[in-house]
Amino acid sequence: MAKKVLVVDDEKLIVKGIRFSLEQDDMEVTCAYDGEEALEAAKKTDFDIILLDIMLPKLTGLEVCQQIREFSNVPIIMLTAKDNDMDKIMGLEYGADDYITKPFNILEVKARIKAIMRRTSGREKAAAAPKTVVSGELKLDCDSRRVTISGREVNLTAREFDLLELLALNPNKVYSRENLLKLVWGTDYPGDVRTVDVHIRRLREKIESNPSEPKYVHTKWGVGYFFRN
Numbered sequence: 383m384a385k386k387v388l389v390v391d392d393e394k395l396i397v398k399g400i401r402f403s404l405e406q407d408d409m410e411v412t413c414a415y416d417g418e419e420a421l422e423a424a425k426k427t428d429f430d431i432i433l434l435d436i437m438l439p440k441l442t443g444l445e446v447c448q449q450i451r452e453f454s455n456v457p458i459i460m461l462t463a464k465d466n467d468m469d470k471i472m473g474l475e476y477g478a479d480d481y482i483t484k485p486f487n488i489l490e491v492k493a494r495i496k497a498i499m500r501r502t503s504g505r506e507k508a509a510a511a512p513k514t515v516v517s518g519e520l521k522l523d524c525d526s527r528r529v530t531i532s533g534r535e536v537n538l539t540a541r542e543f544d545l546l547e548l549l550a551l552n553p554n555k556v557y558s559r560e561n562l563l564k565l566v567w568g569t570d571y572p573g574d575v576r577t578v579d580v581h582i583r584r585l586r587e588k589i590e591s592n593p594s595e596p597k598y599v600h601t602k603w604g605v606g607y608f609f610r611n
Contacts, residue, residue: 384410385499386427390420390443391435391461400433403488404495417441424450431495434478435461436469444476451477455527457498457540461486470573474580479541481573497568498540515550517611520589520598522550531589541566542585545578549599549609558606582607 387409391397394415401411412427414420417438424432424446432450436443447458460473460481470481480494513524519532527543529536538546544566549557557565559575567573586593600610 384408385430386410386412387495388412388414388420388423388427388429388432388434390414390417390433390438390446392416392438393435399488400491403492407492415439417443417446420446421449424454424456428454429456431498432456432458433461433491433495434458435463436473437463444472447473447476447478451537451539453537455537455539455543459491459494459498467576471576471580474577475584477539477584479539480567480571513551515611517550517553517609518597522546524551529589536588538585538588539581541581542588545581546585546589546599546609549607550611553609553611556602556606556608562607578607 387404389397389400389404389411390413392415397413397415401413404411412423412429414423418440420434420438421441434443434447438446441449443460447460450456450458457479458477460478461484462469462473462481463484473481479498482491482494515522515524521530523529524547529538529543529546545562548562548565559578562578563571563573563575567577582599583593586596586599589598590596598609600608602608
């Protein structure tokens with residue numbers, strides 16, 4: 383079945399180029415040119431991945447990303463016009479899984495998309511026995527990729543779930559930020575370890591009753607992070 387991709391950018395030539403290239407790889411591409419149009423498309427269709435520009439009319443890409451995260455954990459790659467660390471960090475803070483800086487090489491875009499889809503496909507095809515982690519009020523179901531706290535479902539992004547799953551399935555094992563970046567984002571990911579810090583902070587805000595005094599995801603100062611069961 384063809385993978386469904388939503389491409390959002392107000393520059394029609396960029397959208398046209400991305401669409402043409404992705405369709406050559408047998409992907410089903412939907413296009414949107416402003417924030418409101420993108421949000422409506424995301425509500426109507428279960429996309430496999432979304433490419434989302436930050437600078438959009440009507441609603442910014444950050445606003446769209448934030449609102450999508452209220453109902454979906456679809457992987458989102460932000461397209462940023464500036465090589466600015468703050469733009470990248472803001473995109474991650476609002477729930478994006480990855481970012482690409484303009485001007486970009488379409489081959490890089492396709493490589494990022496395929497890397498995310500490979501990880502998603504690999505999880506879907508895994509034939510391992512159902513895996514569930516229960517720790518206190520937290521329950522993590524690896525097969526359905528659902529997390530609940532006291533029976534209330536918590537909406538995590540794909541990256542946030544991947545981080546929590548890795549840590550929870552290996553309790554008390556300390557992972558360095560560099561190791562987490564390699565295991566969760568992949569060895570070819572060009573970002574730095576601040577990406578991990580941002581995602582850990584967002585994860586704690588969602589699963590911890592008091593993020594400054596976590597019960598689940600702990601910091602080993604000077605070393606990295608670990609899950610305490």
